Amino acid sequence: xxxxxxxxxxxxWDCQGxxxxxxxxxxxxxxxxxCNAKILDLDIHPFSPVGITGVAVLxxxxxxxxxxxELGFAAVDVFICEDDLDPSxxxxxxxxxxxxxxxxxxEVKRGVAGNGIPS
Amino acid sequence: xxxxxxxxxxxxWDCQGxxxxxxxxxxxxxxxxxCNAKILDLDIHPFSPVGITGVAVLxxxxxxxxxxxELGFAAVDVFICEDDLDPSxxxxxxxxxxxxxxxxxxEVKRGVAGNGIPS
Numbered sequence: 001x002x003x004x005x006x007x008x009x010x011x012x013w014d015c016q017g018x019x020x021x022x023x024x025x026x027x028x029x030x031x032x033x034x035c036n037a038k039i040l041d042l043d044i045h046p047f048s049p050v051g052i053t054g055v056a057v058l059x060x061x062x063x064x065x066x067x068x069x070e071l072g073f074a075a076v077d078v079f080i081c082e083d084d085l086d087p088s089x090x091x092x093x094x095x096x097x098x099x100x101x102x103x104x105x106x107e108v109k110r111g112v113a114g115n116g117i118p119s
Numbered sequence: 120x121x122x123x124x125x126x127x128x129x130x131x132w133d134c135q136g137x138x139x140x141x142x143x144x145x146x147x148x149x150x151x152x153x154c155n156a157k158i159l160d161l162d163i164h165p166f167s168p169v170g171i172t173g174v175a176v177l178x179x180x181x182x183x184x185x186x187x188x189e190l191g192f193a194a195v196d197v198f199i200c201e202d203d204l205d206p207s208x209x210x211x212x213x214x215x216x217x218x219x220x221x222x223x224x225x226e227v228k229r230g231v232a233g234n235g236i237p238s
Contacts, residue, residue: 004187005194007128009227041162043176051179057162057172060185064174066198068123068230075124075229077196079185106227108128110194111187 004111005061008087010076012094014101018067018074019050027097028056031063031090035080063090074098079110123230124180127206129195131213133220137186137193138169146216147175150182150209154199182209193217198229 017023021044032039037058044054050069055062060081067074076094078087088105095103136142140163151158156177163173169188174181179200186193195213197206206226214222 004190004192005185007194009126009229011229013232040164040172041174043160043162045159045176047179053159053176053179053181055160055174055176055181055183057164057174060166060170060172062172062174062183062185064181064183066124066179066181066200066229071123071230073123073230075126075198077198079194079196081185108225110128110130110185111190111192113132 002112003109005079005081005109006087007108007110008078008090009106009108010078010091010094011104012074012076012098012100013103014072015074015098017098018069018072019052021046021052023097024052024054024065024067027065027094028054028063030093031078032056032058034089034093035061035085037061074100121231122228124198124200124228125206126227126229127197127209128225128227129197129210129213130223131193131195131217131219132222133191134193134217136217137191138171138188140165140171142216143171143173143184143186146184146213147173147182149212150197151175151177153208153212154180154204156180193219
């Protein structure tokens with residue numbers, strides 16, 4: 001089914017390193033690299049007492065992470081607008097860096113008229 | 120069902136003004152305001168020949184838009200981490216600013232172990 005973008009929603013459980021801004025930056029930069037995408041903007045924000053939000057804006061796409069280190073949980077979004085590129089290509093990066101024991105993933109096709117998304 | 124975050128996925132069709140960076144900024148700022156959230160970072164990138172990506176990083180949440188002015192389409196994501204706040208509160212803002220003739224919306228609960236998202 002033709003779409004304008006593919007949006008991968010990742011839920012990472014029982015992770016390590018979720019309060020490490022350097023690791024978050026690595027994950028975002030490596031994700032851009034594996035997608036062969038230029039980073040237009042990179043923002044990484046720490047929260048008090050713990051938690052990080054990181055976003056890499058790519059050309060008509062993005063990679064974004066919110067972390068809950070106290071729960072070992074991270075929510076990751078990867079939005080890719082390139083026909084021949086599967087956003088799940090980034091999954092091994094997040095698995096290697098944060099070592100989740102469990103990963104949930106769904107892909108939502110964006111920009112598909114009549115794709116069954118309820119109005 | 121208890122979740123760490125509520126993620127609203129919006130598909131806006133037959134929109135106006137999608138190549139106007141000022142309108143994108145308005146939509147992001149008004150979304151933050153209606154959510155009573157502080158903007159930690161705001162980035163708006165124009166693309167050539169048309170198209171805009173805009174992201175507002177909020178406290179443990181975000182509002183993000185990718186636009187395809189040539190198709191009248193915009194993909195919007197609103198991620199909110201506050202129990203008593205429904206991300207759909209932003210919908211009237213995007214409807215007022217971009218005048219879509221059709222809106223598709225789904226909400227994905229993030230950070231819910233065993234929430235039916237396939238592994």
